[in-house]
Amino acid sequence: MSRRPLLLDLFCGAGGAGAGYHAAGFDVVGVDIRPQPDYPFPFLQADALTVDLTGYDVVHTSPPCQRYCRATPAGRRDQHPDLVAPMRQRLIEAAASPGGPRVWVIENVPGAPLVDPVTVCGDSLRLGVRRHRLFESNRPLAGTPCWHDRPAPAVAVYGTYGQRRKGTDTGATTDQARTAMGIDWMPWPALTQAIPPAYTHWLGVQILTRHLADDAHAAGQTSRGAGHVQVASVTPEPADDTTHQVPSITGDATPSAAFRHLAAGDETPSTGFRHCRCGQPLPARPATGRWPRYCSHACRQAAYRDRTSKETAA
Numbered sequence: 001m002s003r004r005p006l007l008l009d010l011f012c013g014a015g016g017a018g019a020g021y022h023a024a025g026f027d028v029v030g031v032d033i034r035p036q037p038d039y040p041f042p043f044l045q046a047d048a049l050t051v052d053l054t055g056y057d058v059v060h061t062s063p064p065c066q067r068y069c070r071a072t073p074a075g076r077r078d079q080h081p082d083l084v085a086p087m088r089q090r091l092i093e094a095a096a097s098p099g100g101p102r103v104w105v106i107e108n109v110p111g112a113p114l115v116d117p118v119t120v121c122g123d124s125l126r127l128g129v130r131r132h133r134l135f136e137s138n139r140p141l142a143g144t145p146c147w148h149d150r151p152a153p154a155v156a157v158y159g160t161y162g163q164r165r166k167g168t169d170t171g172a173t174t175d176q177a178r179t180a181m182g183i184d185w186m187p188w189p190a191l192t193q194a195i196p197p198a199y200t201h202w203l204g205v206q207i208l209t210r211h212l213a214d215d216a217h218a219a220g221q222t223s224r225g226a227g228h229v230q231v232a233s234v235t236p237e238p239a240d241d242t243t244h245q246v247p248s249i250t251g252d253a254t255p256s257a258a259f260r261h262l263a264a265g266d267e268t269p270s271t272g273f274r275h276c277r278c279g280q281p282l283p284a285r286p287a288t289g290r291w292p293r294y295c296s297h298a299c300r301q302a303a304y305r306d307r308t309s310k311e312t313a314a
Helices: 016-024 074-079 084-095 174-181 188-193 197-219 255-263 297-313
Strands: 006-010 027-032 043-045 058-061 103-108 118-120 133-137 248-250
Touching: 006 016, 016 027, 016 058, 016 197, 058 084, 058 197, 084 103, 103 197, 118 197, 133 197, 174 188
Parallel strands: 006 027, 006 058, 027 043, 043 248, 058 103
Antiparallel strands: 103 133, 118 133
16 A cells, blocks of 8 residues: 655754645654654654664755854854754765665755755745745755745744844734744744745655656656655545554654654554544644644643653653
């Protein structure tokens, strides 16, 4: 039976990039060195520089951008890590290894040392933010042109919540920022660091329909064998299921072993897509293409406390 391609989301944060790839047709596993209670998909707390990259069809990575960001004072940029080159080398080696990803993507801000990147512009995708981002890949990808033609100014989603800009204007509210980004589940600090899901949906559709499908066609088959995906079709959303729980794992477990069962067959994890952990139906899926994971803030906090207590006990 076919299943959705499996994508590893490194430096995943709260899941902006992962949500776009999921909407495009991928099953997503997130990796971050810090706990990410708002991440809406299976999550592994681990170091992106050492985590196992085998068993995935695609790897997306968003190394820290502060070293290259224009908002970072020049005198403080050296205080932030430079992880683009180390991650690129890891991805090149992984793609050349048996069981490694066929496609990899590196995302970062303008000014980062990416090689022949494409640019995606939020204005062109008709979001409320402009937020240009660069994407480097081992496969050809199309970016977007820049159409800064809307009369409304772009929403500023950066800095401390409620800070004053230019000495007169107050910053955007969290609700305004969520609407502008096409994200409905993140708190303000995560929004300031996130990639709008529309960006990776734009790229994910290209990867899925062009590169993975072309690979399968060239090989004369629709799969690469055990642990890899059939790309001839994308499965629909799963039926309602109030019992399945999306795991959050810490420690040195390998994601390929810990999460492969979540993408096996024709199912994807249903918690966070149809029902809350408490069993209540979730609101309708928003335009970003993903289902809310919790029915209320109280349930979100309860899930976070539950995960924290289990991690502490372990």
